[in-house]
Amino acid sequence: MSTEYDTTETLDVKGQSCPMPVVKTKQAIDDLAVGDVLEVLATDSGSMSDIEGWAAGTEGVDLLEQVEEGDLYVHYVEKTA
Amino acid sequence: MSTDNPSTAIDDGEFDAAELRALRERVDELEESIADVGTEDDDQKMTIISTKGSFDMAYPPLILASTAAAFDWEVVVFHTFWGLDILHEEKSKNLKLSAVGNPNMPVPNALAAVPGMDAMATRMMQKRIDENGTATIEELIDLSLDLGVDLQACQMTIELMDYEDDAFYEGVTTGVGAATALQHMAESDVQLLI
Known part of the structure; x- marks a missing residue:
């Protein structure tokens, strides 16, 4: 697993499907401070496209990386504003 | 000068x-x-008119509304006619799937019309939803309200169905009608009738 990010918090949405990975990521980001990095662990394959689209359409977040590890989809989101 | x-x-x-x-x-x-x-232009807005109260049709408005709220959009869902049952605390837990009129059902329509088939179809769907990790209607309503979605209950329908004002989830907006819905639709970037 990638460890190059200083992850502030990990959100586990394994086993949950659309729209939960995106919506819970949004809620978790709201609780973080600017500069913090959220790691999201998901098993929903749709989360790859959905979290990418959400990050692109949302101000104040930056999608650093998305990693696919077998059945696990890991997303790194930074709060930038 | x-x-x-x-x-x-x-x-x-x-x-x-x-x-x-x-x-x-x-x-x-x-x-x-x-x-x-x-x-x-900074504020995206969406208005959904939710008119269907069957188990399957309750999902799309709530999924779209909660996701749009995650994008920081301002979201209004106006629930009218059978769509109002989604906001009714008791009825929302007992929404039924119709086995009739859906050619994707594993049983022919003639058989689907037999009493008890709707309940069976609903149980099957509920089981799939639980196994798939899909959220329940109640979870999606709580989530939407948490994220600031304005869930509105059509006042005319409340009276038509003879529902009490306090029968709805806490946070639901009552006392609104078509003019309110139209006003939000006119201001919205996305308008959907579901």
Whole structure:
């Protein structure tokens, strides 16, 4: 697993499907401070496209990386504003 | 008026002072309206009119509403007719799937019309939803309200169905009608009838 990010918090949405990975990521980001990095662990394959689209359409977040590890989809989101 | 202002040089030829003043005022007005357009664009808005209360049709409005709220969009879902049952605390837990009229059902329509088949189809769907990790209707309602979605219950339908005002989830907006819905639709970037 990638460890190059200083992850502030990990959100586990394994086993949950659309729209939960995106919506819970949004809620978790709201609780973080600017500069913090959220790691999201998901098993929903749709989360790859959905979290990418959400990050692109949302101000104040930056999608650093998305990693696919077998059945696990890991997303790194930074709060930038 | 000062003669060293470069704009007055034009005044000598084609425009008189009054025309020039009118033009400047017009430029100021246009600049102001452009500035307004810039700020209004920042807020995306969506209005969904939710009219169906069957188990399967309760999902799309709530999934879209909660996701749009995650994008920081301002979201209104106006629930009318059978869509109102989604906001009814008791009824929302007992929404049924219709086995009739859906050619994707594993049973023929003639059989699907037999009493008890709707309940069976609903149980099958509920099981799939649980196994798939799909959220329940109640979870999606709580989530939507948490994220600031305005879930509105059509007042006319409340009276038509003879529902009590306190039968709905806490946070649901009551006392609204078609004019309110239209007003939100007119201001929205996305309008959907589900």
